Amino acid sequence: MLTVIKNVLSYLRTYKLLTALFLLTLLFDLAFLSLAPLSFKFIIDKAVEPRDLGYFFFILKVLIVSGVICLSFGILSDYVLAKLNARVQTELRKRLFEHLQYLNIDFFHKARAGDLISYFSVDLPAVERVMTAMLTTGIQSLTVVLVSTVALFYLQWSMAILILIGAMVIFIGPYLLGRRAHAVNENYINQFSQMTSDIQENMKAQKVIKGYNLQADMIKKFSARLQLLSVSSYQRQVMNYQMERLPLISLLFINLTIIGLGSYLALKGHITIGALIAFFTMYTSMGNSVFNLTFIIPSFTDAQVSMERIAHLLDQPRESNGRFSLSPSDDNRQVDIRVDDVTFGYQDNQPVLQNVSLHISPGTKVAFVGSSGSGKSTLLQLLLGFYDPQLGQVQVNSIKLQDWERGAYRERIGVVFQDNFLFHGSIYDNIRISQPSATREDVVAAAKQAEIHDYISGLPDGYETLVLDEGSNFSGGQRQRIAIARAILRDPPLLLLDEATSALDPISESSINRTFEEIAKDRTVVSVTHRLSSITSYDQIFVFDQGKLLDHGSHQQMLANGGFYKSLWEKQSGLSLSQNGQEATIDEERLSRLPFFQGIERSVLKEISNLFNTETYGVGQTVIHEGEPGEKFYLIARGRVEITKSTPDTETGQVRLAVLEDGDHFGEIALLENVPRTATVYALTPCVFLTLQRKVLYYILSRYPEIDAHVRQTLKERRS
Numbered sequence: 001m002l003t004v005i006k007n008v009l010s011y012l013r014t015y016k017l018l019t020a021l022f023l024l025t026l027l028f029d030l031a032f033l034s035l036a037p038l039s040f041k042f043i044i045d046k047a048v049e050p051r052d053l054g055y056f057f058f059i060l061k062v063l064i065v066s067g068v069i070c071l072s073f074g075i076l077s078d079y080v081l082a083k084l085n086a087r088v089q090t091e092l093r094k095r096l097f098e099h100l101q102y103l104n105i106d107f108f109h110k111a112r113a114g115d116l117i118s119y120f121s122v123d124l125p126a127v128e129r130v131m132t133a134m135l136t137t138g139i140q141s142l143t144v145v146l147v148s149t150v151a152l153f154y155l156q157w158s159m160a161i162l163i164l165i166g167a168m169v170i171f172i173g174p175y176l177l178g179r180r181a182h183a184v185n186e187n188y189i190n191q192f193s194q195m196t197s198d199i200q201e202n203m204k205a206q207k208v209i210k211g212y213n214l215q216a217d218m219i220k221k222f223s224a225r226l227q228l229l230s231v232s233s234y235q236r237q238v239m240n241y242q243m244e245r246l247p248l249i250s251l252l253f254i255n256l257t258i259i260g261l262g263s264y265l266a267l268k269g270h271i272t273i274g275a276l277i278a279f280f281t282m283y284t285s286m287g288n289s290v291f292n293l294t295f296i297i298p299s300f301t302d303a304q305v306s307m308e309r310i311a312h313l314l315d316q317p318r319e320s321n322g323r324f325s326l327s328p329s330d331d332n333r334q335v336d337i338r339v340d341d342v343t344f345g346y347q348d349n350q351p352v353l354q355n356v357s358l359h360i361s362p363g364t365k366v367a368f369v370g371s372s373g374s375g376k377s378t379l380l381q382l383l384l385g386f387y388d389p390q391l392g393q394v395q396v397n398s399i400k401l402q403d404w405e406r407g408a409y410r411e412r413i414g415v416v417f418q419d420n421f422l423f424h425g426s427i428y429d430n431i432r433i434s435q436p437s438a439t440r441e442d443v444v445a446a447a448k449q450a451e452i453h454d455y456i457s458g459l460p461d462g463y464e465t466l467v468l469d470e471g472s473n474f475s476g477g478q479r480q481r482i483a484i485a486r487a488i489l490r491d492p493p494l495l496l497l498d499e500a501t502s503a504l505d506p507i508s509e510s511s512i513n514r515t516f517e518e519i520a521k522d523r524t525v526v527s528v529t530h531r532l533s534s535i536t537s538y539d540q541i542f543v544f545d546q547g548k549l550l551d552h553g554s555h556q557q558m559l560a561n562g563g564f565y566k567s568l569w570e571k572q573s574g575l576s577l578s579q580n581g582q583e584a585t586i587d588e589e590r591l592s593r594l595p596f597f598q599g600i601e602r603s604v605l606k607e608i609s610n611l612f613n614t615e616t617y618g619v620g621q622t623v624i625h626e627g628e629p630g631e632k633f634y635l636i637a638r639g640r641v642e643i644t645k646s647t648p649d650t651e652t653g654q655v656r657l658a659v660l661e662d663g664d665h666f667g668e669i670a671l672l673e674n675v676p677r678t679a680t681v682y683a684l685t686p687c688v689f690l691t692l693q694r695k696v697l698y699y700i701l702s703r704y705p706e707i708d709a710h711v712r713q714t715l716k717e718r719r720s
């Protein structure tokens, strides 16, 4: 409890003047509440006993005047407390939000979004509640308890029926204020939930925000939101206090009535003075106040937990930040990157990149390729400064990345991810977010370059069309083009592309690749991709496998070198897609590289290649269900799938076996016999498959008994 009180006092320290004003107004309020019983002494001694009606009315006037004065101070104290609360809350919210903007990206991978939101929706309100409870009920009840403890020595109580009637009067005020209070509360809840949505959006957008160094903009926008929330919170609190105050006013009336009526009755000799005093002290009874105090104890418990959580969040490390904003030889458009013997893992002792060294010269186009999970995206994230290497270093323009002021470095970067975040707002704002100083013409020019201008212009609201639910009202390709326009508008010397086209259908993909070719001129481009055909013209290709850099060079050099790149290339070549992406074909050369078709005559392979069908699947669709009979073989012409198997050992009941992509195949046992599928296959991206039915294959092969036997034998061997 002491920690909570200490914390609340520390929050109030920033607002010394307001706090002092509040305490002063509260003092007047309390003075009346506590000292009112003393009036009986005067009434009894100076008015009732000597039966002096004139003096009685004088005391009554003094009581009414001081009552009104104290009531006014009480109302003033409500306003001051509401302001104080709104300020402290705004300050705490801002402090937490600012801190979140600069936390390591790792924090957001580990934390659950809902948990983060609850700092704002649960913890801060708990702090607010305890602050209010402390400054109102806490101080008041404590004072009354102290005073009434002394009074109890003298008093006894009666006239309970009048109290019951008074209690009914107490509810009339809140009833009358009900509708207005409801509206004010509704407005507050609306503002609050909008703020929660903004925060949730912000958390999801951390990559884009960090990539484009948007923290300051985000804080500014959030401050504007807080301003609105602060006003509605202030109104709500004033209303709540009034709702609480109304019964007090009623109580005051009852007090005055009792004092007046009781004294009058006593004056006339109808009741005893002792009964009158006992009745009055009912209102300030210790029991009541003790009840009030016990009522606020849970809020202390809640607040203690919440304050610890908030302190823990504020203790989380921020992104490291250096002091260099310009290198000595900087002309702002040249970005020279050296990765020097870098080892990195998300967890200690589990390196995802091992001893990687490479150089990216200014103005060149380079690609990171390799098998899934080989660390390509991780290296790109190191280049973005999202993580620091555990060993070795990344140097930009001969300066260690950690020594750069992160903002200054990221100002030079344009980044397009596979999934790009679109903020709630217009398309125009979504593009302009990367360059707030851009004019409308600049935005339109960027949209034209990203080949999305015509589409936007054709929408009824054009550039003002609202992006709903993170962009769900646009296709993957349109969202991607908006993100590309965003990157182009920034005109960055360094363009980072992380699987920027893999979520797209083939038509969108090839046209976006042309766009990239266009915008890549005059800048350094680093592209992570698994689609080799899109990077054959790049200056350098770096090939990764299991966290190690295997090879690098131009496409031609690496084909000549042979090795892993050549096998990746061969896996993907020989597969073609029609313009509309609906028809895939495979040539005999590629077929002959499938293990069970090796050594078969080209003419037969040509016939087999014509037997393949094309099947397309959308993201998340199941291609094969575990346990279902299998009669088809699949070859991925384009796309990425996940292979999972059911197991009782994991929470989800599934274990991931592999991720396969362009050129990979699965389900070959189905070509041998009709056995149940041993795993489930999901499409991770839009997929185009070439499929071959067992029955169709053997119908053709029945004409070539030798080949038929060879294929069956190879499949049998591969199965065992």
Ligand SMILES: Nc1ncnc2c1ncn2[C@@H]1O[C@H](COP(=O)(O)OP(=O)(O)OP(=O)(O)O)[C@@H](O)[C@H]1O
Pocket (backbone or CB within 6 Å): 109, 346, 347, 352, 370, 371, 372, 373, 374, 375, 376, 377, 378, 379, 528, 530, 659
């Ligand atoms: N935030 C993370 N926390 C923990 N492990 C991660 C995280 N991101 C990636 N990994 C792991 O690091 C390894 C490399 O992942 P990375 O995404 O860099 O590979 P990649 O070559 O880009 O693969 P892909 O082409 O499938 O995206 C993988 O084993 C992956 O599971």
